[in-house]
Amino acid sequence: MPKSPSSEPMDVQEFGRFSEPALLILLSLAEGPKHGYAMTEDIAAIADVQLGPGTLYGAIARLESRGLIAGLKSADRRNPYRLTALGEKALRARLAALQAVTRVGQRRLGTA
Amino acid sequence: MWLLNLYPRTWRDRYGAEMAELLRERRWSPGLVADLVAGAVDARLHPQLQCPTAPNESPEAKERATMMTRTSPWYCSRNTPRLTAREQWPVIALSLAGVLVLTAAWMWAAAIWREPPVRDYVMAFTQIPCFAGIVLTMPLRSLRGRPRSTQAIVMGGTFVLLAAWSLLVGFISSKI
Numbered sequence: 138m139p140k141s142p143s144s145e146p147m148d149v150q151e152f153g154r155f156s157e158p159a160l161l162i163l164l165s166l167a168e169g170p171k172h173g174y175a176m177t178e179d180i181a182a183i184a185d186v187q188l189g190p191g192t193l194y195g196a197i198a199r200l201e202s203r204g205l206i207a208g209l210k211s212a213d214r215r216n217p218y219r220l221t222a223l224g225e226k227a228l229r230a231r232l233a234a235l236q237a238v239t240r241v242g243q244r245r246l247g248t249a
Numbered sequence: 250m251w252l253l254n255l256y257p258r259t260w261r262d263r264y265g266a267e268m269a270e271l272l273r274e275r276r277w278s279p280g281l282v283a284d285l286v287a288g289a290v291d292a293r294l295h296p297q298l299q300c301p302t303a304p305n306e307s308p309e310a311k312e313r314a315t316m317m318t319r320t321s322p323w324y325c326s327r328n329t330p331r332l333t334a335r336e337q338w339p340v341i342a343l344s345l346a347g348v349l350v351l352t353a354a355w356m357w358a359a360a361i362w363r364e365p366p367v368r369d370y371v372m373a374f375t376q377i378p379c380f381a382g383i384v385l386t387m388p389l390r391s392l393r394g395r396p397r398s399t400q401a402i403v404m405g406g407t408f409v410l411l412a413a414w415s416l417l418v419g420f421i422s423s424k425i
Contacts, residue, residue: 190288191286191291194267194268195292214266
């Protein structure tokens with residue numbers, strides 16, 4: 138059975154090889170709703186990563202099944218997606234964790 | 250675009266049009282093909298990911314999804330095709346007919362062969378009518394849309410396995 142979305146923010150690290158694409162998608166949607174192509178363009182611009190359609194929609198399906206993103210109605214074939222409140226929580230939690238790791242790394246390298 | 254056919258039908262119903270649009274914007278490369286193939290394998294390994302309904306889905310498709318969610322909580326994990334209320338009636342009718350016909354055949358056999366060891370084998374075949382409904386309706390449910398050869402192999406294989414199991418049970422019963 139699919140896991141029902143809970144009120145607890147989940148860690149996208151649970152998505153295995155899709156964890157990085159999932160994080161990038163959440164990051165892209167934090168700016169506003171986007172469809173698949175707009176997401177790949179945005180992600181390429183902010184992270185210099187070109188997500189393939191298989192990887193992109195594998196991550197979208199995981200995020201959607203966990204209630205972290207939601208599809209919006211659209212007139213054409215390209216459905217835009219938006220970040221949900223739960224998705225925003227998950228993104229904040231993941232960014233905070235990454236920030237903590239970055240701080241430790243910079244301190245140890247003497248670059249902080 | 251033909252590579253999208255590697256994805257399960259429920260996945261294509263949900264994301265196929267969007268992926269096709271995205272592919273129109275992309276230049277084909279070995280990396281893109283590998284990504285699509287890996288995505289198709291992943292989609293087949295994780296059927297539970299194909300449940301969210303598309304925001305643009307037709308009211309009928311949404312009704313199907315709602316009905317299946319209400320009546321079959323394990324629907325997502327089984328990745329079976331969605332059936333409307335109208336499509337379920339032939340399944341029920343065929344299932345009942347199959348069970349009744351095979352039960353009648355079994356009762357007829359039981360009435361004729363009353364002496365051991367044949368009786369033990371007939372008794373072992375009691376299970377066949379019970380499974381008849383499930384196996385006979387496969388082409389209308391889990392095997393819907395599959396090639397006829399696939400349907401024949403899966404259904405025939407299931408019946409052969411059931412028959413083999415019944416023979417084994419009958420053999421053991423006759424020796425006890």
